[in-house]
Amino acid sequence: MRTSRWIIFAFFYCFSSSHAFGHDQNSSSNLPLGLPNTASIKGLNSNLVALGKRIFFDNSLSADKQVSCAGCHDPSHAFADPNPLSRGAFGQKGERHAPSILNSAFNTSQFWDGRSDSLEDQGLQPFTTSKEYGLRDVDELLQRLKASDGYQRLFRNAFPEKKRGEITASGVSKSISAFERTLLSGNSKFDRYTYGNESDALTASQMHGLGIFKGLGKCSGCHLIESNHALFTDxxxxxxxxxxxxxxERLPAAVEAVLAAHARDEAAIGKLVLSSSDIAALGRFVVTNDPKDIGQFKTPSLRNVAITGPYMHDGSVSTLEEAVDLETYQRTDASGRPIILTPVERLELLDFLTTLTGSDTAALRHNIAAARSATTSLRRPY
Ligand code: HEC
Ligand code: HEC
Known part of the structure; x- marks a missing residue:
């Protein structure tokens, strides 16, 4: 019964002309199962979302016209980067792995070190980062938008109160974040089992795996599962x-460099992080300058984890098996009490993690072709 309802919804979802890209932003009834019912994802203006979507996919805004948000947050890879480290304009390699931005609407902070506190703030940073879009400054971005056919109209639609369709930096960040708030993924087998009363959504092995995740493995201590939703991060x-x-042995020098830089604003901290792999490895410390935060990173969500690899802040772990082995071993050390899984339990835990892939993740992928062709209708100056 529930399955057939879901198929009808998926059909409506794929062919309805009202959806902007992902989640239908005008109603809360379609909220994917298992996600929190947060005010920020409701009532989004579809013109604002349409503008954000254009910008998200538009390569012509980057210094070498090859880079866009979608290049690193690849929609066909659950909006994560299939490469360990992302490459920006002119092939420059960054220092961190680009995580999935599905459900980033619910993040309490952005980036692996939490240096940005909102999607609005985060949204402008990639443009002026040399290892991402590589533009000189925000003015250069605005010039490129003004020179491109189509944006004036999109800005006018998104911000009707600005009669002349003014193109502004705050308009860019507002629209990108509105678009990101439509990138929701839930309704996984785990959700249907836990929140949808579908007792047969998980196999016996996956149910055991869930038990290990919450019990013996202590994974849910950080990758949280709440009573009415689960973000799999604290x-x-x-x-x-x-x-x-x-x-x-290079640790003291890296710490010194951070303290000497005295970076205060989020953009400056971002540049510092991208300046070297040693500094990027210091994690939260670069934001707080507190020694206890050296090597601390934000708990990533595990939603869609089976399809978002490679893993960890530096993309150094290529398979889910290795990631789980490392987490089991490492978290053992942290709690002081060893977590010992039998080979069967390890497989059950892995099997459980494959149930976190949202059924809407595939639907989002189906919309890429439409989004890409919409983007290429913009005049490209190359
Ligand atoms: C060159 C590759 C690249 C491009 C282009 C890029 N990003 Fe990212 N993005 C990253 C990397 C790498 C990180 C993680 C950086 C860190 O934590 O220090 C990230 C992090 C993020 C996060 C934080 C996610 C979280 O869970 O903390 C968001 C949101 C985001 N990017 C959105 C965007 C948007 C919007 C654009 C386009 C305006 C964009 N990105 C362009 C590579 C890229
Ligand atoms: C103390 C908090 C904590 C506990 C407990 C914990 N994790 Fe994690 N987990 C993290 C953090 C933090 C990271 C990111 C580390 C990094 O990138 O340096 C992470 C990363 C991961 C990743 C990689 C995800 C990605 O997208 O890169 C997987 C998979 C994972 N954990 C699974 C588990 C499993 C399975 C357990 C239980 C055995 C577990 N974790 C227990 C905090 C925790």
Whole structure:
């Protein structure tokens, strides 16, 4: 019964002309199962979302006309980067792995070190980062938008109160974040089992895996599961041994460099993080300058984790098996009490993690072709 309802919804979802890209932004009844019912994702203006979507896919806004948000947050890879480290304009390699931005609407902070506190603030940063869009400044972005056919009209539709269709930086960040708030993914097998009363949504092995995730493995201590929703993150920062062993004797120099930089605003901290892999490995410390935060990173959500690899802040772990082994081993050390899984339990835990792939993730992928062709209708100056 529920399955057939879902198929009808999926059909409506794919062919309805009212949806902007992902989640239908004008009603809360379609909220994917298992996500929190947050005010910020409701009542989004579809013209604002349409503008944000254009910008998200538009390569012509980057210095070499090859880079867009979608290039690193690849919609066919659950909006994560299939490469360990992302490449920006002119092939420059960044220092961190680009995570999935599905459900980033619910993040309490943005980036692996939480250096940005909102999607609005985050949205402008990639444009002026040399290892991302590589533009000189925000003015250069505005010039490019003005020179491109179509944007004037999109801005006018999105901000009707500005009669002349003024193109502004705040308009860019508002529209990109509105679009990101439509990128929701829930309704996974786990959700249907836990929140949808579908007792047969999980196999026996996956149910055991869920039990290990919450019990023996202590995973849900940080990758949270709540009574009426689950984001699989606590939004907090925790120690990670990943990357630290490589840093070893260079640690004092990296710490010194951060303290000397005294970076205060989020954009400046971003530039500092991208300046070297040693500094990027310091994690939350670069934001707080507090020694206890050295090597602490934000708990990533595990939604869609089976399809978002490679893993961890530096993309250094290529398979889910390795990631789970590392987490089991490493978190064992942190709690002081060993977590010992039998080979069967390990497989059950892995099997459970594959149930976190949202059924809407595939639907979002189906919309890429439409979004791409909409973008290419913009005049490209190359
Ligand atoms: C060159 C690759 C690249 C481009 C282009 C890019 N990003 Fe990212 N993005 C990243 C990386 C790498 C991170 C993680 C950086 C960090 O944590 O220090 C990230 C992080 C984010 C986050 C934070 C997610 C979280 O869970 O903390 C959001 C949101 C985001 N990007 C949105 C965007 C938007 C919107 C655009 C386009 C305006 C964009 N990105 C362009 C690589 C890229
Ligand atoms: C103390 C908090 C904490 C606990 C407990 C914990 N994790 Fe994590 N997990 C994290 C943090 C923080 C990261 C990111 C580390 C990094 O990138 O350096 C992470 C990363 C991961 C990743 C990689 C995700 C990605 O997208 O890169 C997986 C998979 C994972 N954890 C699974 C588990 C499993 C399975 C358990 C239980 C055995 C577990 N975690 C227990 C905090 C925790």
């Amino acid at each position: 939004g907090k920062f925790h120690n990670s041994s990943i990357g630290m062993e490589r840093l070893a």
